[in-house]
Amino acid sequence: MSAALRQLIIDWLDDNYHFGEAARLITSDDQSFLKGGILDSLGFVQLILHLEKTFRIKINRKELSPKNFDSLAKIITYVTSHPQYRGPA
Amino acid sequence: MSVPLSPLYTPPPEVVARSQMTAFTRFCEQATGRRFDDYAALHAFSIEELRTFWALYLEWSQLGVGGSRDPVCVGDDIEKARFFPATELSYVDSLLDPRWGDKRPALTACSEERAPVRLSRAELRAQVLAVAGGLRALGVGPGDRVVAVAANRAESVLACLASAALGATWSSAAPDLGTGPLTDRFRPLEPALLFAHSSYIYQGAARSIADRLVELSAALPSLRALVALDAEPPPAPGRIRVTIADLLAHAPITPPRFPFNHPLFILFSSGTTGAPKCIVHGAGGTLVEHTKEHRLHGDLGPDDKLLFQTSCGWMMWNWQLSALASGTEIVLYDGSVSYPEPDTLLRVVERERVTVLGTSPAYLQYCRDAGIVPREHFDLSRLRALQSTGSILRDDLFVWVRDQVGPIPVQSISGGTDIIGCFLLGNPNLPVWPGELQCKSLGLDVRALRDPSLPGPAGELVCARPFPSCPLGLYDDAEGQRFHEAYFAQNPGFWTHGDFLELCASGGARIHGRSDGVLNIRGIRIGPAEIYRALAAGVPEVAEAMAIEQTAPAEPGGSRLVLLVLLRPGPPLDRALTLRIKKELAQRCSLAHVPAVVAEVHDLPTTHSGKRSERAARDLLNGRRLANRAALRNPESLDALAQHPALSPLPEPG
Numbered sequence: 001m002s003a004a005l006r007q008l009i010i011d012w013l014d015d016n017y018h019f020g021e022a023a024r025l026i027t028s029d030d031q032s033f034l035k036g037g038i039l040d041s042l043g044f045v046q047l048i049l050h051l052e053k054t055f056r057i058k059i060n061r062k063e064l065s066p067k068n069f070d071s072l073a074k075i076i077t078y079v080t081s082h083p084q085y086r087g088p089a
Numbered sequence: 090m091s092v093p094l095s096p097l098y099t100p101p102p103e104v105v106a107r108s109q110m111t112a113f114t115r116f117c118e119q120a121t122g123r124r125f126d127d128y129a130a131l132h133a134f135s136i137e138e139l140r141t142f143w144a145l146y147l148e149w150s151q152l153g154v155g156g157s158r159d160p161v162c163v164g165d166d167i168e169k170a171r172f173f174p175a176t177e178l179s180y181v182d183s184l185l186d187p188r189w190g191d192k193r194p195a196l197t198a199c200s201e202e203r204a205p206v207r208l209s210r211a212e213l214r215a216q217v218l219a220v221a222g223g224l225r226a227l228g229v230g231p232g233d234r235v236v237a238v239a240a241n242r243a244e245s246v247l248a249c250l251a252s253a254a255l256g257a258t259w260s261s262a263a264p265d266l267g268t269g270p271l272t273d274r275f276r277p278l279e280p281a282l283l284f285a286h287s288s289y290i291y292q293g294a295a296r297s298i299a300d301r302l303v304e305l306s307a308a309l310p311s312l313r314a315l316v317a318l319d320a321e322p323p324p325a326p327g328r329i330r331v332t333i334a335d336l337l338a339h340a341p342i343t344p345p346r347f348p349f350n351h352p353l354f355i356l357f358s359s360g361t362t363g364a365p366k367c368i369v370h371g372a373g374g375t376l377v378e379h380t381k382e383h384r385l386h387g388d389l390g391p392d393d394k395l396l397f398q399t400s401c402g403w404m405m406w407n408w409q410l411s412a413l414a415s416g417t418e419i420v421l422y423d424g425s426v427s428y429p430e431p432d433t434l435l436r437v438v439e440r441e442r443v444t445v446l447g448t449s450p451a452y453l454q455y456c457r458d459a460g461i462v463p464r465e466h467f468d469l470s471r472l473r474a475l476q477s478t479g480s481i482l483r484d485d486l487f488v489w490v491r492d493q494v495g496p497i498p499v500q501s502i503s504g505g506t507d508i509i510g511c512f513l514l515g516n517p518n519l520p521v522w523p524g525e526l527q528c529k530s531l532g533l534d535v536r537a538l539r540d541p542s543l544p545g546p547a548g549e550l551v552c553a554r555p556f557p558s559c560p561l562g563l564y565d566d567a568e569g570q571r572f573h574e575a576y577f578a579q580n581p582g583f584w585t586h587g588d589f590l591e592l593c594a595s596g597g598a599r600i601h602g603r604s605d606g607v608l609n610i611r612g613i614r615i616g617p618a619e620i621y622r623a624l625a626a627g628v629p630e631v632a633e634a635m636a637i638e639q640t641a642p643a644e645p646g647g648s649r650l651v652l653l654v655l656l657r658p659g660p661p662l663d664r665a666l667t668l669r670i671k672k673e674l675a676q677r678c679s680l681a682h683v684p685a686v687v688a689e690v691h692d693l694p695t696t697h698s699g700k701r702s703e704r705a706a707r708d709l710l711n712g713r714r715l716a717n718r719a720a721l722r723n724p725e726s727l728d729a730l731a732q733h734p735a736l737s738p739l740p741e742p743g
Binding site for chain 1 (some may be wrong): 290293294425426427428429430431453458459460643645665668669671672676679683
């Protein structure tokens, strides 16, 4: 499931910011999105809204920090361990 | 729509008592011997007796002008009228007037990565006039066009004001714009000089634009000199290359006065066809309109600090600059508003003790969606008003500001590049109703021309009488034909702005979006013609395209860009081509030009005369009743659009 989630995030980055270059720009699943210029905070909010809609989960805005969302690995861990997570809606 | 029972904000009596709007109203009453019991009465006077109104405003404002103040306005035809043809002024002298106090702060330039640059009014004046001396030594003089690719920094202000001090005409663009749109804008102006930052910082990373500057300067054969706003000017064979630091070493000039209608700024408005319009604005019209908006509608004065979230490519940059003429300190911010922290912009507002923050619906929506609660996280006790422009501020965001920022007025303001000012504004003396712009601008006869065949309360936003910030015309349009076609041909005798307007019972107003094909995506105005040119140059598979703005409340700014593409014979649209279309638009234009949705169609709505009908597609995609389906020779193209899987579900026709 995490492979599908990983691809979903890459696709979203391509659709909105990197247009086919996301997989090349992200050199590892632990790479920082902020420091790597992959996404800014405005983009993070859009990504969070997309994940909420896709997985029908509600993300607590107090948890909206780089600690939870600043890399592919962190996002996958956060989403798949979310109590409301049941896979794609 | 339900009508709220009470306003979101009502100004306390003491605010009304000491506002400049109140002082000016009393001044007009004394001068005319009449009573203006409410704002409606003052506004009616300002348009019915526009000559008296503008003469009184010029007197009350104490803007330093010379020559004769008579006549106030020559002609009654809105297209041809000219204000104050015998008056002379220096825009720069008015902005840097020592009467506000030399030691007072004039400008604070903040950015992502470096400590703020602070200049007092005396320092700013000295530096502007020294740079002007340097420009004069380079041969820049009245009427020369000076263009800039500039970040929102202190040195950009110096460059602009120094150019204006010499009577040169300034035109700027933000550094994230692609070479194509930059060339489209600047080449027709035949500029004498280019100011440029060779890189800019966004999200902690320096992004070089040196290559683009080389291409741009090669495309501008009229350039005599390049001035770097940072370290070094790009290579440009045969041209003088200096830095702004070199110019600062020159002896200051004494800024001369120029006629009221001397060209000051050229702004760009990209439409549905052709190259962007180069709109020429006069120094006097800009100055009186901006100071009127700042002092009367915004109540800005020498105790204020104004931060407007803008770039050098948007008219709000010029608008903010003029606040210096009201003694107000301007606070610039360059970089990402959400880096290094999600709430970086609000940190700047708190640290700099900003009193009036100008922003956009897209930013407010971002704060809401990110769970940022300004009143809990920041001391915003100095913030006394929040202004918003760029796109429609919906009712729920007015309520969000009251609940999450504080009990301050939310002033949604609307106008545009075309008039370098606003038709609808705030008013310190009036309540704020959710979703409404507070009032019509003084001196502007704003009306909503309704088409009885169309449903709904909104009509075409027009202005019915002459106003000082009407453009002098379009550049390189000596007969005024393109100017006429752009603004006056649609409704003879009126300025037609291109917005749908509803006038409300409260005296306020609502904007209902564009009435023409111009796109406004996340508050950035985009001409479809720029998209079509980029596709023609970069994506040969696309035979034809149609760019449509579609209402999408969940998106920042409340709408999204939909691109309909008609492909040449070959494979159908797939993901790879979709991404390539997006990439070409991002690189050749900007990120704002990238569509949220690319949809392949096999036909585009077309009239019987063979003209593509963006309007029919726009109405369909936005759930509006079609004005005239019979006018199309292929109405079935709309049925196909309505069924298109990439576009569903469409809103129900209203």
